[in-house]
Amino acid sequence: MTAPERLTVTGPADILGFIPHSLGYWPSDSLVAMTMHGRQLGATLRLDLPAPGGAAAPEHYLQAVRGYLDADTSADGTLLAVFTSDTHLAAGTYGGLLAGLAPVLDQAGMPVRDAWYVGGDYWRGAFCLDAECCPCPGRAVQEIRDSALNAEMVYRGSSVGPAPERQDTAARPLPAMHRAAAMEAEEEWERGLSPRSRSLAQFRLVLDVWEDLLARPAGLPWVPDVDRDGFMCASLLVPHWRDAVLVMSAAGRKAAEAGVEGFYLFDDAVQLEAISPQLVPGNGAGAHGGAGGPGSTAGERWGPERFYSAHSTEPVAVDGEVPNYGAVLMGMAPAVPDWAGMDGLDCILAELAALGGQAAAAALTGRGWISWCRGRGSYAARHLSDALSAEPGYRLAELILELVGRGSICGWAARKESAWQKFGPGAAA
The missing domain is CATH 3.40.140.10 (Cytidine Deaminase, domain 2)
Structure with a gap:
């Protein structure tokens, strides 16, 4: 509202x-x-x-x-x-x-x-x-x-x-046929995206798709699309793509792209054509491109601990201008996040979490992070606990839940000028 x-x-x-x-x-x-x-x-x-x-x-x-x-x-x-x-x-x-x-x-x-x-x-x-x-x-x-x-x-x-512990974290019930079709599409997209996880072109195209969806007008009804939803779920399975989406929702596209530069995630030797629901190459390698399993080296080299390696109290910037991933995920920069973008992402992640499948843990973890940024620890704990039920040991969920459990406040929530406000300042007097 x-x-x-x-x-x-x-x-x-x-x-x-x-x-x-x-x-x-x-x-x-x-x-x-x-x-x-x-x-x-x-x-x-x-x-x-x-x-x-x-x-x-x-x-x-x-x-x-x-x-x-x-x-x-x-x-x-x-x-x-x-x-x-x-x-x-x-x-x-x-x-x-x-x-x-x-x-x-x-x-x-x-x-x-x-x-x-x-x-x-x-x-x-x-x-x-x-x-x-x-x-x-x-x-x-x-x-x-x-x-x-x-x-x-x-x-x-x-x-x-109802209280968070009594809520159903799914956005709404979905027909079983749609869920089954979306999970099948997710698996198919994963086979195509996995060998492209270290492609800079693919990274940018993934951000293009998410950026378009985050720009949707607030309140616009979500229309399920099996192919698109399967692609989005599969993109969340690549850790640095998942985290880039979170960062982009709060700090913009520039921060999402610049923040990964120092981690050497991309390999110029990956020459596969980038794919998306709108761009499917007819290279004879399957409906969505090349083959390959989920065991990509990107997941091994990119762990969530990288975000929390320095708990600085000051915003950290790339080239003195763009905040890095750690600063954004801890709520230290930018000075005021794009709350509308984060609200939009929360709605999208709720829809994707309702599909189940492998990406449910990632979607619920994203919702938990957004709730923590809002200063709503009870909701954060519920989403993160559900993420760990969906995938025990999901590391990013464990890390954020640890922050919630010890009472750590997101940097934005700790500052009045940047805190999320459900009703706006001075709503009641």
Whole structure:
């Protein structure tokens, strides 16, 4: 959806109703923190609640919350919501968490302005002692679902789906015949593309096909095409082509081409004619060109570890101008990515993942990376876990999931001026 014009918040129910729209789902067993800019709502952070144990929350947890919120450098306040199953026990279980966060966030210049406990049936103010305002066990959660802001968000096209762990990562069900035909086409294209994996001309032609698809107008319905979809899936099986597509969606064609120059991936001795769904040479070598298996040397020489060999905090450029692959994949450059291009790629990858086949792991990993770049760790973890279910040991999925698991934030998501925004700045006030 497009960014809505500013919405008016009239009370706690509106604020709590905005949270599921911001996250995309109704959280459970979660701490949700929202930054404030004056009277405007800012960034939304969701973390799993710490395991209940003592009266005080672990210090590392409190500092982690502060560290994440520090990324919003213009924030001057914080709102907190504890989503738990039972508001009866919430104060006794998580009162220490809120008490511990208050001085930490106050020291950071983001004092806690209000906090709430939200259960399955009731919600109540965490600091409210007025029985008339916050009767025991609380106010009905239905008030949140019926709030004016929630109704307005739904009217504007926003929806609240199931939690990531309960979602089907496929874009939509596909007819079995289409899936079978697409997987057959993928295998056929792989036989033709594999011996061309070190061809510079083929690399550029693969980018041509993806660039055309990324330029599709937003919202244009996806029309399945067996031959094209099979080609796209097969192209994702070549690691440096796959990663070039990710980089191109965020940083443009120039970065995708220049970023591979230092890895010596191309071999001038490969003279096979480049092929694509529009360019199939009639050389008698099969429907899509030459023979060859998937064991190409490109996959051996191009490992995802190359991207993470230097965890620099500064953008790295090629020739002082174009960011390299590592900088783009870690969200360090460009200063602001092409979010529209990445959104378009996410939609395409969802369609390709739904086909199954060998490329499902690559497509789901790409979706996981995009979710991580957006700052949506729960969605990233779901996509990456599904990628590893599709292909155990898929290395790029393992690496990105490791980043997600240890709480690393993508460089773009950590900077307000570059972060992905579902609704746009100051959507609610």
